[in-house]
Amino acid sequence: MARRTGSSAEVTGPRIRSAALRLFARHGYAAVSMRQIATEVGLQAGALYLYTPDKQTLLYDLLRGHMEDLLAAYGAPDGPPEARLRQFVRFHIAYNLDHADEVFLSYMELRNLEPANFAAIEGLRRSYEDRLSQILRDGAERGEFHVADVRLATMAIIAMLNGVNTWYRQSGRLSREEVLAIHEAMAKGMIGAR
Amino acid sequence: MARRTGSSAEVTGPRIRSAALRLFARHGYAAVSMRQIATEVGLQAGALYLYTPDKQTLLYDLLRGHMEDLLAAYGAPDGPPEARLRQFVRFHIAYNLDHADEVFLSYMELRNLEPANFAAIEGLRRSYEDRLSQILRDGAERGEFHVADVRLATMAIIAMLNGVNTWYRQSGRLSREEVLAIHEAMAKGMIGAR
DNA sequence: CCTTGTATTGAACGGCCGTTCATATAACCA
């Protein structure tokens, strides 16, 4: 029995990626079998190979897609450094909270990529980080920020912002806006911006 | 062939945990087989079960051992909040860099623990985090720190400090002392301590 | 030298793994 009404490649492909994303994020790439993914979508394992050449590529496509979406979603705002820093902090936290599985997977499963795939994802991530570095550099040049080392401050701010995803819950004590505002202030404090 | 000269339980047990730690940290718990661990130590897989009841307990013992070592290594310094914050920042970064595999594993593989084991490790971690929270609370009460939310600031500082392990290399551009000093300043800036 | 107990082997268990492929069906096109 194949090709039941309502099924088609345009629907099945995204459903497979969506199921793989959720399962990989929840249990880890190595712990999830192709059969589990297929069951989630209502297929036999063999059918997955109509949509991906292998499991490794399925993971890689998820990570690459996430990084490209992230870069596309973050435009290139202009304005004074302080306003751009504010924008970056708010965008980063909000985007991460809205794409928790993708973000989690991108940090956890990098090591499961083949070297070539790893390098490609790292390049995309570096390109995103460089946007923050440029803001810090501009602010430092104007004397508005006090940055001992641009690369280190970039990594420190991003690490702080990423931390939100490990504990924030929508039903929690703090509203999203409170979280955004406090992190904005902490990020400014880190680089001595008043 | 068994019990070759020089082998004994006192040596084999730690060697198994050491190999498991390195392999789990490098490839992930689910991706490492008991046979791989045994090979690393020069044993057959069956012999591992003289030293651990199962693979899950092996992971749990590694994580629990790490958290207990961490709590033991961090004494309970006293003094004014600013000095204790300085101590915490420096201790945390230095300890993490010196125990990179343990720290990495403790963050990555929590989800592979059974609920009861997960809860135990979370409790130990929370107990460590509370030490920083107490410093922030004391500083805020004295009016030396400006902390919008103690729990959030605790998580933010720890997230920032944890970030160091993802990029620091001994042969890198910055010395360990530079990294410590800059993070000390950033942590103070985050909570408005001058 | 012989016994005892510890440390280890090596084979076996049932089960799941990623992937391939011949086959079958449903939707579309002429």
Next chain:
DNA sequence: TGGTTATATGAACGGCCGTTCAATACAAGG
């Protein structure tokens, strides 16, 4: 209506998994 093509099945492949256990080799003690 009939042929073509896209979509999916289900069985099979060799291989590795965590774990158990009877047999065995060795070190130590009497």
